[in-house]
Amino acid sequence: MILASNSDIFIKMEKLLRSSLAYDILQKAMHGERLDFDDGVRLFKSNDILHIGHVANIVRERKNGNRVYYITNRHINYSNICKNRCKFCAFSREKEDAGSYEMDREEILEKAMAAVEEGATELHIVGGLHPDLPFYFYIEMIREIHESCPDVHIQAFTAVEIEHLSQKASLSVRQTLKELKEAGLGSLPGGGAEVFSPKIREQLCPEKLSGDGWLQVMREAHTLGLRSNATMLYGHVETAEDRIHHLMKLRELQDETGGFMSFIPLAFHPKNTELSNRSSATAMLDLKIISISRLMLDNFDHIKAFWIMLGIKLSQISLSFGVDDIDGTVQEEKITHAAGAETPEALSVQEIINLIKEAGREPVERDTLYNPVKRKKTVVHALMP
Numbered sequence: 001m002i003l004a005s006n007s008d009i010f011i012k013m014e015k016l017l018r019s020s021l022a023y024d025i026l027q028k029a030m031h032g033e034r035l036d037f038d039d040g041v042r043l044f045k046s047n048d049i050l051h052i053g054h055v056a057n058i059v060r061e062r063k064n065g066n067r068v069y070y071i072t073n074r075h076i077n078y079s080n081i082c083k084n085r086c087k088f089c090a091f092s093r094e095k096e097d098a099g100s101y102e103m104d105r106e107e108i109l110e111k112a113m114a115a116v117e118e119g120a121t122e123l124h125i126v127g128g129l130h131p132d133l134p135f136y137f138y139i140e141m142i143r144e145i146h147e148s149c150p151d152v153h154i155q156a157f158t159a160v161e162i163e164h165l166s167q168k169a170s171l172s173v174r175q176t177l178k179e180l181k182e183a184g185l186g187s188l189p190g191g192g193a194e195v196f197s198p199k200i201r202e203q204l205c206p207e208k209l210s211g212d213g214w215l216q217v218m219r220e221a222h223t224l225g226l227r228s229n230a231t232m233l234y235g236h237v238e239t240a241e242d243r244i245h246h247l248m249k250l251r252e253l254q255d256e257t258g259g260f261m262s263f264i265p266l267a268f269h270p271k272n273t274e275l276s277n278r279s280s281a282t283a284m285l286d287l288k289i290i291s292i293s294r295l296m297l298d299n300f301d302h303i304k305a306f307w308i309m310l311g312i313k314l315s316q317i318s319l320s321f322g323v324d325d326i327d328g329t330v331q332e333e334k335i336t337h338a339a340g341a342e343t344p345e346a347l348s349v350q351e352i353i354n355l356i357k358e359a360g361r362e363p364v365e366r367d368t369l370y371n372p373v374k375r376k377k378t379v380v381h382a383l384m385p
Ligand code: V47
Pocket: 088, 089, 090, 091, 158, 188, 189, 190, 191, 192, 193, 194, 229, 230, 231, 233, 264, 266, 267, 268, 269, 270, 273, 306, 309, 335, 336, 339
């Protein structure tokens, strides 16, 4: 495949882009100039998805060539009991509600060890804000997994959970993170960011840690050497302005710390939530979010399509609209499936490789920190439920 760095393609693209209403903005992005707030909002108002996507693809190829990363991982949602009741969440329950659950440490360890046995290099562990579990439960959970499976990377607890744990432990966020890191925590996932706008948070999740609070937890984590991801939940009540505000806040913190690994746009699923009267994000919005994120977040190395939320087919298409990472095998996912996701709960490694290759890209298995994973043999059947 001929990559976009080829100068002929560059010249042809310039000609083509002149026909776009967003030409001036796309040209800025092509020349590596940083886009500002108004640029981002204007891109959202444009429906010129092919041109926007083309330039996002150029940026993506400059950063990551033809590679598409994937990971052999396993999600463990240890409990759905949560003291927050975000209006967009179908996963959380009160302790006494039907359908509430909490795994004990033995069950968590069993799931972790089985996944590692089957080839997982990462465990992605998140849950609700449990009102009663003490801090040592979380510390011991991480320590036991780390001691039993020293080579697996433990990516656990959103910034919102970390702040909750710090309250449980009566420790500063920094000390909480330090203790978790000492127990074996490797990095933080990007959840809980939602949309940073205080107006939207007040409307959808008034009890949740503020946007500034989320950013502060990430700042502390990054300065302690714990890297993280970042997310944005879209397709609910937010505006184009809210989305660009969110992306620019992430970009600012990334300028400061360089600690974010990837950005993952999360498509809102309305079923069984308090917003169930709203429709799901359309493919047009999905592709705009992906490609505009790629263009705005010039200091992020990776844009990830979480195929569970985006859908397998659109995730494959997104590989030509700015995405260079398709997440992983996942194995068991409860948050999006509670809200009506129709994707399976797992993909095999071979299925992931096939969909990347059919998109004309080169699959690269990575670990959490984006180091290529060398295996003697591909784990073809890994992590099927
Ligand atoms: O924080 C909640 C979102 C997040 C719904 O870091 C919903 O690699 C859609 O953050 N529809 C948790 N989304 C998941 C998450 C994540 C997933 C995959 C990879 C990574 C990573 C992080 O899910 C929550 C919230 O923003 N969420 N309810 C819903 N109804």
